[in-house]
Amino acid sequence: MTPPPPPPPNGHAAAPPIHGAPHVAPGEGAPGTVREHHEDHHELGFLRKYVFSVDHKVIGIQFLFSGLIFMVLGGLMAMAIRWQLAWPWTEMPVVGRLLFPQTGKVISPEFYTVLFTMHGTVMIFFVIIPLLTGAFGNYLIPTMIGAPDMAFPKLNMFSYWAMIPAFVCGMAGFFIEGGAAAAGWTAYPPLSTIESAAPGSMSGQTFWLLALTFVGLSSMMGAVNYVTTVVKMRAPGLTMMRLPLTIWALFIAALLQLFALPVLTSASIMQILDRVADTGFFTPTNLVVNNLTPDATGAAAGGQPLLWQHLFWFYSHPAVYIMVLPAMGFASDILATHARKPIFGYKPMVYSMSAIAGLGFIVWGHHMFTSGMNPKLGMTFMVSTVMIALPSAIKVFNWLGTLWGGRIRLNSPMLFASAFVSMFIIGGLSGIWMAATPVDVYIHDTYIVVAHFHYVVFAGSVFAIFAAIYHWFPKMFGRMMNETLGKLHFLGTFVFTNLVFYMMHQLGVAGLMRRTADPYAYEVYAHLQPLNQFISMAAFSLFIWQLFFVVNFFHSLFFGKRVGRNPWQACSLEWAAPSPPGHGNFDRELSVHRGPYEYAAPEADEDYQPQWEK
Amino acid sequence: MRLLYALLLLLVPVLGVYTFVTADQHGWWFPDNVSTYGPSIDRLFYLIQAMVAITFIGTEVLLAWFMYKYSKRRDDRGVFSHGNHKLEMVWTAIPAVLLLVIAFAQMGTWAEIKFQKGFPDGEFSMDRPIAEVVASQFDWRAIYPGEDGVIGTMDDLENPFEFVVPVDEDVVFNLRSRDVIHAFFVPQFRLKQDALPGHTIPVWFNATEEGVYDLICAELCGWGHYKMAGRVRVVSRPEYDQFLADLDQEWFSNGMEEVQ
Numbered sequence: 001m002t003p004p005p006p007p008p009p010n011g012h013a014a015a016p017p018i019h020g021a022p023h024v025a026p027g028e029g030a031p032g033t034v035r036e037h038h039e040d041h042h043e044l045g046f047l048r049k050y051v052f053s054v055d056h057k058v059i060g061i062q063f064l065f066s067g068l069i070f071m072v073l074g075g076l077m078a079m080a081i082r083w084q085l086a087w088p089w090t091e092m093p094v095v096g097r098l099l100f101p102q103t104g105k106v107i108s109p110e111f112y113t114v115l116f117t118m119h120g121t122v123m124i125f126f127v128i129i130p131l132l133t134g135a136f137g138n139y140l141i142p143t144m145i146g147a148p149d150m151a152f153p154k155l156n157m158f159s160y161w162a163m164i165p166a167f168v169c170g171m172a173g174f175f176i177e178g179g180a181a182a183a184g185w186t187a188y189p190p191l192s193t194i195e196s197a198a199p200g201s202m203s204g205q206t207f208w209l210l211a212l213t214f215v216g217l218s219s220m221m222g223a224v225n226y227v228t229t230v231v232k233m234r235a236p237g238l239t240m241m242r243l244p245l246t247i248w249a250l251f252i253a254a255l256l257q258l259f260a261l262p263v264l265t266s267a268s269i270m271q272i273l274d275r276v277a278d279t280g281f282f283t284p285t286n287l288v289v290n291n292l293t294p295d296a297t298g299a300a301a302g303g304q305p306l307l308w309q310h311l312f313w314f315y316s317h318p319a320v321y322i323m324v325l326p327a328m329g330f331a332s333d334i335l336a337t338h339a340r341k342p343i344f345g346y347k348p349m350v351y352s353m354s355a356i357a358g359l360g361f362i363v364w365g366h367h368m369f370t371s372g373m374n375p376k377l378g379m380t381f382m383v384s385t386v387m388i389a390l391p392s393a394i395k396v397f398n399w400l401g402t403l404w405g406g407r408i409r410l411n412s413p414m415l416f417a418s419a420f421v422s423m424f425i426i427g428g429l430s431g432i433w434m435a436a437t438p439v440d441v442y443i444h445d446t447y448i449v450v451a452h453f454h455y456v457v458f459a460g461s462v463f464a465i466f467a468a469i470y471h472w473f474p475k476m477f478g479r480m481m482n483e484t485l486g487k488l489h490f491l492g493t494f495v496f497t498n499l500v501f502y503m504m505h506q507l508g509v510a511g512l513m514r515r516t517a518d519p520y521a522y523e524v525y526a527h528l529q530p531l532n533q534f535i536s537m538a539a540f541s542l543f544i545w546q547l548f549f550v551v552n553f554f555h556s557l558f559f560g561k562r563v564g565r566n567p568w569q570a571c572s573l574e575w576a577a578p579s580p581p582g583h584g585n586f587d588r589e590l591s592v593h594r595g596p597y598e599y600a601a602p603e604a605d606e607d608y609q610p611q612w613e614k
Numbered sequence: 615m616r617l618l619y620a621l622l623l624l625l626v627p628v629l630g631v632y633t634f635v636t637a638d639q640h641g642w643w644f645p646d647n648v649s650t651y652g653p654s655i656d657r658l659f660y661l662i663q664a665m666v667a668i669t670f671i672g673t674e675v676l677l678a679w680f681m682y683k684y685s686k687r688r689d690d691r692g693v694f695s696h697g698n699h700k701l702e703m704v705w706t707a708i709p710a711v712l713l714l715v716i717a718f719a720q721m722g723t724w725a726e727i728k729f730q731k732g733f734p735d736g737e738f739s740m741d742r743p744i745a746e747v748v749a750s751q752f753d754w755r756a757i758y759p760g761e762d763g764v765i766g767t768m769d770d771l772e773n774p775f776e777f778v779v780p781v782d783e784d785v786v787f788n789l790r791s792r793d794v795i796h797a798f799f800v801p802q803f804r805l806k807q808d809a810l811p812g813h814t815i816p817v818w819f820n821a822t823e824e825g826v827y828d829l830i831c832a833e834l835c836g837w838g839h840y841k842m843a844g845r846v847r848v849v850s851r852p853e854y855d856q857f858l859a860d861l862d863q864e865w866f867s868n869g870m871e872e873v874q
């Protein structure tokens with residue numbers, strides 16, 4: 001999981017490496033880092049440099065690699081889910097024998113619940129959030145604000161290392177009795193708190209909760225760092241209103257984490273206690289589960305299953321914005337850069353992101369319209385939820401305004417970023433149906449919800465992550481990615497994504513429930529199997545198509561064309577640093593003279609005026 | 615190349631319109647509604663559909679068009695614009711109004727379905743529910759009150775798997791769970807309500823057509839969630855009375871055997 005050594009400097013005015021060692025990155029000798037040199041320069045072995053690193057860039061790349069690896073794992077689980085939905089209880093070709101020897105090469109219903117539980121968990125907690133905030137947050141915040149590193153580099157290192165126990169606990173479930181957690185990524189009690197309720201509710205669920213707690217710890221340390229760094233360490237002249245929207249987005253996402261995460265962490269500790277100490281926070285009295293009356297539900301239990309739902313969604317709704325705000329930021333920067341135009345309505349963009357974040361705290365109840373919560377409360381949550389679509393709409397209009405009258409380069413980052421806009425429109429609009437309480441009574445927990453969140457999280461955030469990788473890869477590794485492969489990757493990804501997820505809306509309108517291993521036993525669903533088979537075929541194609549990306553990524557890592565500092569002629573500060581930036585990032589004093597999107601100014605010599613140039 | 619990308623982006627609204635138009639033929643649309651409040655839910659769905667469709671097609675087509683038009687290779691510069699205050703006011707105000715319209719349009723129906731104040735108060739009411747529907751891993755049962763009209767007494771009649779109700783009558787029942795959370799979902803009634811352990815939740819509907827409908831558990835309740843099927847049978851009033859009489863007979867004789 002270690003990145004290759006950075007290539008040598010590329011002819012720019014990098015300060016010469018003081019010690020002249022050939023493997024030293026170009027910025028190593030920059031002023032301001034002298035103190036650390038004396039301490040650990042020569043001794044910086046492989047471990048200190050790439051494993052126990054306190055350099056925000058290395059930490060970002062660690063998050064990037066672990067995120068991408070887990071994305072493959074989560075994707076494989078999705079493929080298994082799609083296999084079951086298309087051809088329930090049939091032998092899985094090739095891998096069935098290896099994976100399910102006891103059950104005759106078929107997925108058992110118990111394992112199916114594990115699959116979708118762990119798919120959601122891995123994708124949200126090990127992939128999307130760590131990629132957006134961990135990988136890009138770490139890499140981009142200091143470089144885009146002209147800082148040498150994060151405010152608290154050690155804390156930053158711990159924020160990655162807290163992910164390791166999270167990964168271990170998350171995966172441990174697969175190797176213990178009862179198997180991994182199987183109560184959905186939402187872990188609603190009492191299914192999740194009572195051992196006899198499900199096989200996965202034995203130790204698997206406890207490990208799952210521990211994983212969640214460690215992820216929370218990691219995000220919390222990251223968020224403290226991001227907020228402090230953005231507030232305290234901006235280059236001279238870089239006012240808040242001159243920040244790139246990526247930084248605004250990461251900043252707001254970090255604030256969301258700071259305010260929402262403590263609630264989730266407390267809730268998951270409460271659930272752990274319910275499980276190991278029978279505290280009964282969430283378990284009502286006198287249940288009969290599996291013909292047993294579990295200890296935990298004795299007369300003293302008196303818990304409230306709805307309490308968990310409130311606490312969980314109080315975090316997890318803001319969390320969905322943590323999963324999309326950074327993506328919106330990346331898209332904004334990439335669209336402006338490759339359309340060669342200033343962002344249309346910079347301030348409204350900032351305000352609407354803030355509004356999304358603020359409103360995001362008072363909409364959590366829209367996940368609970370049919371839960372038995374007071375229907376009057378449902379009404380107020382409906383109004384706030386409908387209104388959150390407004391800032392989302394404003395952002396879409398502003399992106400369109402940014403493209404209007406531009407000089408668009410159709411390269412891979414631009415294709416993925418524009419597709420992000422297209423896909424976010426769908427995900428945002430389908431939110432409106434679900435916000436409408438009476439309509440949600442019908443569509444709650446159907447495939448419309450599944451379509452909705454995959455449009456925002458997969459077609460939205462993951463597309464933005466791809467765009468960001470294509471866009472910032474040259475900065476991170478000093479080499480270009482291959483354009484032809486990138487475009488091919490885009491083509492299939494875009495087509496198959498829509499075939500897979502658009503059609504899920506239709507399943508949902510037909511009433512198909514999510515999380516069902518074999519829907520066709522119901523008469524109302526029997527006719528939906530062909531459509532599900534079509535979706536599965538498209539999903540397998542989508543998965544295989546990602547090979548274009550994998551090949552491109554690794555090939556470019558070692559053999560891509562070398563680039564200079566600013567291959568895209570972009571304006572924000574990270575492009576003032578060498579590619580890749582050395583220790584301390586910048587090899588000269590920076591001061592900022594303008595906003596981040598001064599493209600196409602008629603009086604300027606070039607079609608872009610970087611922030612750092614007078 | 616430019617054209618290809620624009621067409622790709624256009625594919626999205628085209629796919630949207632195509633599936634909408636052909637959905638009914640393929641059975642990719644609502645199952646036929648058979649409840650009294652179903653039509654108002656469907657109407658609200660279509661109201662949102664109309665507003666969303668316009669926005670969806672409009673923005674997606676604009677996006678494709680801009681991507682096509684402005685990606686033409688040219689040597690001059692793009693438009694140097696940081697925004698347009700008036701335009702932005704317009705595109706903030708209009709959606710704001712539309713969204714509020716959508717929100718307020720929902721409230722009547724929501725209150726009708728869920729507010730206990732407005733619950734039916736005929737033969738069946740919150741005080742005298744037709745039955746208690748009990749969910750547990752992984753089955754459903756309906757418990758009818760028997761002669762005394764009170765649930766939880768000795769003469770209760772329990773019917774596993776099937777919940778039988780009379781047609782064209784306002785039916786109020788109590789929903790309970792014995793173990794974990796389940797949800798009572800009948801797509802044709804447009805009705806879904808979670809069964810929450812520790813709580814008894816009153817629910818009402820009025821089915822307008824006789825028939826047998828799948829009762830689906832809509833909340834993950836464990837490994838057997840997928841097979842937690844039940845049935846709602848909607849019958850004429852005489853058939854309903856007959857059903858209760860038969861059930862009573864069945865329970866009565868069972869009771870005798872136990873006593874001996």
Ligand code: HEM
Nearest residue numbers: 320323324366367389392428431432434435444445453456
């Ligand atoms: C226009 C803005 C949005 C609105 C109005 C909206 C509304 C909703 C509503 C009402 C639900 C609950 C549906 C149900 O369970 O019946 C929901 C679910 C969900 N939304 Fe959104 N949403 C919006 C944007 C987003 C974004 C940007 C994301 C993520 C990046 C997101 C992620 C999710 C997820 C993951 C769920 C499903 C959670 C689950 O039950 O597993 N949403 N949304």
Ligand SMILES: [Cu+2]
Nearest residue numbers: 317364366367
């Ligand atoms: Cu939400």
Ligand SMILES: [Cu+2]
Nearest residue numbers: 831833835839
């Ligand atoms: Cu269930």
